[in-house]
Amino acid sequence: QVQLQESGPGLVKPSETLSLTCSVSGGSISGDYWSWIRQPPGKGLEWIGYIFYTGSTNYNPSLRSRATFSVDTSNNQFSLKLRSVTAADTAVYYCARGGNYLEHDSWGQGTLVTVSS
Amino acid sequence: DIQMTQSPSSLSASVGDRVTITCRASQGINNYLAWFQQKPGKAPKSLIYSASSLQSGVPSRFSGSGSGTDFTLTISSLQPEDFATYYCQQYNSYPLTFGGGTKVEIK
Numbered sequence: 001q002v003q004l005q006e007s008g009p010g011l012v013k014p015s016e017t018l019s020l021t022c023s024v025s026g027g028s029i030s031g032d033y034w035s036w037i038r039q040p041p042g043k044g045l046e047w048i049g050y051i052f053y054t055g056s057t058n059y060n061p062s063l064r065s066r067a068t069f070s071v072d073t074s075n076n077q078f079s080l081k082l083r084s085v086t087a088a089d090t091a092v093y094y095c096a097r098g099g100n101y102l103e104h105d106s107w108g109q110g111t112l113v114t115v116s117s
Numbered sequence: 118d119i120q121m122t123q124s125p126s127s128l129s130a131s132v133g134d135r136v137t138i139t140c141r142a143s144q145g146i147n148n149y150l151a152w153f154q155q156k157p158g159k160a161p162k163s164l165i166y167s168a169s170s171l172q173s174g175v176p177s178r179f180s181g182s183g184s185g186t187d188f189t190l191t192i193s194s195l196q197p198e199d200f201a202t203y204y205c206q207q208y209n210s211y212p213l214t215f216g217g218g219t220k221v222e223i224k
Contacts, residue, residue: 035213045161045204047213060212094160102208103151103166110160 002027004095004108011114012089018082018113022095029053029076033098036069036080038091039110046091050098051078085115119143119207123216129224136192138219140205145185149209152181152190155218156201164203165190195221 008020022034036048049059051069059067063082071078082089092110099105120143130136140150148168153161163172165181168188178193192199200223205216 044217045206045215047206047215049212058211062212099163099166101149101166102213103149103163104153104161104206105163105166105172107160107162 002097002106004097004106006093006095006108006111008111008113010112011116012085013117014086014115015084018080018085018089018093018115020080020093020095020111020113022078022080022108024076024078024097029071029073029078033102034071034078035096035098035102035104036067037094037096037104037107038089039094040088040091048080048082048093050102087115089113090115118212119146119210119214121205121207121214121216123203123205123219125219126217127220127222129222130195131224132195132197134195134224136195136199136221138190138203138221140183140188140190140216142186142188142207142209146207146209148184149207150181150183150188151206151208152179153204153206154199154201155204161204192221 003025005023012018030053033050035050066083068081094110095108096104097106122141124139150168152165155161169181180191202218202220
């Protein structure tokens with residue numbers, strides 16, 4: 001059974017870049033879509049976008065082109081960079097496997113990122 | 118963007134009750150709908166995909182139905198471990214969007 005684990009700084013200063021990595025174990029990153037999803041404290045879920053194992057991407061326009069994904073198939077990892085963060089980007093960030101149709105069948109435990117000076 | 122509207126936003130129910138949660142899409146999404154369960158401090162857990170297909174390992178008391186714009190998640194006999202927040206998500210078109218959630222609380 002595939003397992004996902006997010007890692008990265010828990011505190012980022014306003015205007016800086018948030019960087020997270022998702023490590024995949026128990027299965028190969030190849031052949032699947034991999035999403036980033038976030039959840040502000042006490043609020044609902046927002047899809048940030050996905051990266052396919054080949055490197056093709058799809059981003060949510062709401063992020064206004066601030067997000068960039070990358071994939072490292074040799075290390076079974078994929079990453080998120082979110083530029084020019086503000087307090088509104090404070091959230092629990094999840095990585096998830098897309099599944100056959102982007103129905104998100106497996107999720108990481110999530111990591112809280114706080115944007116504050 | 119496709120808006121996903123869940124109702125109710127919260128409900129109180131007792132163990133053994135039959136519970137139904139509704140998710141409505143602002144435009145047709147075929148059957149490209151998933152349901153998730155989220156407990157406090159935990160990641161969402163996939164329950165149902167393609168509107169009515171149960172994920173492996175999910176108890177059969179959970180079921181989903183619907184197509185087009187109107188969907189339901191039913192818990193046939195609520196168990197203590199089912200008290201949680203439930204979300205729907207459409208994957209018919211980009212950007213993927215989630216409903217606002219339905220919190221199921223103990224009566």
